Amino acid sequence: xxxxxxxxxxxxxxxxxxxxxxxxxxxxxxxxxxxxxxxxxxxxxxxxxxxxxxxxxxxxxxxxxxxxxxxxxxxxxxxxxxxxxxxxxxxxxxxxxxxxxxxxxxxxxxxxxxxxxxxxxxxxxxxxxxxxxxxxxxxxxxxxxxxxxxxxxxxxxxxxxxxxxxxxxxxxxxxxxxxxxxxxxxxxxxxxxxxxxxxxxxxxxxxxxxxxxxxxxxxxxxxxxxxxxxxxxxxxxxxxxxxxxxxxxxxxxxxxxxxxxxxxxxxxxxxxxxxxxxxxxxxxxxxxxxxxxxxxxxxxxxxxxxxxxxxxxxxxxxxxxxxxxxxxxx
Amino acid sequence: xxxxxxxxxxxxxxxxxxxxxxxxxxxxxxxxxxxxxxxxxxxxxxxxxxxxxxxxxxxxxxxxxxxxxxxxxxxxxxxxxxxxxxxxxxxxxxxxxxxxxxxxxxxxxxxxxxxxxxxxxxxxxxxxxxxxxx
Numbered sequence: 001x002x003x004x005x006x007x008x009x010x011x012x013x014x015x016x017x018x019x020x021x022x023x024x025x026x027x028x029x030x031x032x033x034x035x036x037x038x039x040x041x042x043x044x045x046x047x048x049x050x051x052x053x054x055x056x057x058x059x060x061x062x063x064x065x066x067x068x069x070x071x072x073x074x075x076x077x078x079x080x081x082x083x084x085x086x087x088x089x090x091x092x093x094x095x096x097x098x099x100x101x102x103x104x105x106x107x108x109x110x111x112x113x114x115x116x117x118x119x120x121x122x123x124x125x126x127x128x129x130x131x132x133x134x135x136x137x138x139x140x141x142x143x144x145x146x147x148x149x150x151x152x153x154x155x156x157x158x159x160x161x162x163x164x165x166x167x168x169x170x171x172x173x174x175x176x177x178x179x180x181x182x183x184x185x186x187x188x189x190x191x192x193x194x195x196x197x198x199x200x201x202x203x204x205x206x207x208x209x210x211x212x213x214x215x216x217x218x219x220x221x222x223x224x225x226x227x228x229x230x231x232x233x234x235x236x237x238x239x240x241x242x243x244x245x246x247x248x249x250x251x252x253x254x255x256x257x258x259x260x261x262x263x264x265x266x267x268x269x270x271x272x273x274x275x276x277x278x279x280x281x282x283x284x285x286x287x288x289x290x291x292x293x294x295x296x297x298x299x300x301x302x303x304x305x306x307x308x309x310x311x312x313x314x315x316x317x318x319x320x321x322x323x324x325x326x327x328x329x330x
Numbered sequence: 331x332x333x334x335x336x337x338x339x340x341x342x343x344x345x346x347x348x349x350x351x352x353x354x355x356x357x358x359x360x361x362x363x364x365x366x367x368x369x370x371x372x373x374x375x376x377x378x379x380x381x382x383x384x385x386x387x388x389x390x391x392x393x394x395x396x397x398x399x400x401x402x403x404x405x406x407x408x409x410x411x412x413x414x415x416x417x418x419x420x421x422x423x424x425x426x427x428x429x430x431x432x433x434x435x436x437x438x439x440x441x442x443x444x445x446x447x448x449x450x451x452x453x454x455x456x457x458x459x460x461x462x463x464x
Contacts, residue, residue, distance in 0.1 A: 216463070216464075217404075217405045217406075217463060218404055218405065218406075219405070219406065222406075232406060249380050249411070250379060250380050250381040250408075251380060251381050252381035252382060252383055253381075253382070281410050281411055281431070281433075282408075282411070283408040283410065283411075285406065285408075287405070287406035288404070288406065293381060
């Protein structure tokens with residue numbers, strides 16, 4: 001009888017004990033900052049690191065205000081950045097969704113691989129943005145960064161970032177092509193020629209842009225190889241020497257964010273896309289290309305592969321605006 | 331009283347066991363069900379290019395008696411890299427399977443696909459006749 005009551009009672013008591021100990025709340029304790037200068041870095045941009053674009057970082061540094069203030073911030077890159085590499089001398093806060101700058105130092109000084117900002121206000125904490133313009137000399141290599149902060153009490157702290165792979169691609173944006181005007185595209189030269197300024201570059205022309213509206217057919221804007229069948233180049237008189245047989249493949253819904261920054265975020269054409277591209281059965285013409293569509297291109301000599309994105313088309317002026325990423329095939 | 335309850339439970343249990351052993355439809359070599367349906371036809375046909383945009387000028391004309399699918403494609407379509415998309419009657423499958431880009435450039439010799447009915451007994455071979463808009 002006693003056993004029958006005792007065991008359930010024991011279980012009930014233990015259960016109540018657990019219940020009460022679980023319900024006890026720890027009072028909130030303010031975190032205590034470490035008594036030293038600290039720093040942290042985050043990389044802010046996404047996508048492949050293409051020549052001419054910026055690799056962006058945010059460098060945060062702080063020390064307890066009782067110990068002193070920040071004196072300078074410095075970044076050293078393993079490969080000297082291109083023109084336009086700088087460290088922002090502003091700290092930012094957000095108001096109503098917009099970044100508001102607060103000047104905290106002198107404009108940055110870049111010499112060789114080092115970029116330095118000297119603080120002009122008394123502040124124990126700041127976050128500065130660093131923009132590294134990818135130089136053409138770094139193509140295919142890796143770049144690393146060392147961020148350093150110096151405080152007035154003599155402390156120094158560093159943070160290493162990288163290595164980051166630099167893409168082998170080149171990029172040109174917003175080239176206007178016009179039927180009867182700038183219509184001869186050269187991928188090796190990354191430019192578009194007119195009949196007038198073609199000159200000795202005739203052999204380098206890979207694509208012809210044209211706009212036609214024949215009856216009962218949809219032709220519209222087209223990118224055609226010079227060597228394509230003449231039915232795809234109606235009314236086009238090719239200058240002497242323009243005769244390449246370029247491979248072209250139409251593609252839709254590939255809105256590369258670097259070629260079209262206002263469209264889909266987070267979609268990028270990168271080196272591996274060009275390495276895996278299979279153009280063996282591709283035709284040499286692409287007619288009725290639509291706005292925000294694209295074409296994969298491979299030159300006749302196999303030296304270049306490119307992705308041409310059609311930013312916009314203009315039927316009235318028979319022109320289009322295109323952007324291109326090209327990749328040297330080894 | 332307890333004994334009656336136990337007998338009823340046992341009968342129910344045995345009944346459940348037999349119900350579980352009932353055989354389902356058999357499955358063919360592709361893992362698809364072989365049913366009793368005998369319908370065997372193509373209900374609609376779509377042809378898209380490498381940019382996954384349709385290249386047809388108008389709806390494909392499907393003749394289920396003559397077993398032809400007549401489709402007209404836009405001027406300037408790359409015939410070597412097209413993706414056909416068949417819509418078949420319920421439970422049917424296509425032979426040979428479409429695995430990727432298909433070459434339709436041989437216009438005088440149309441490509442053929444066989445539709446196999448749900449009970450896998452009826453086979454009908456359709457020809458896809460492609461014409462290019464002049």
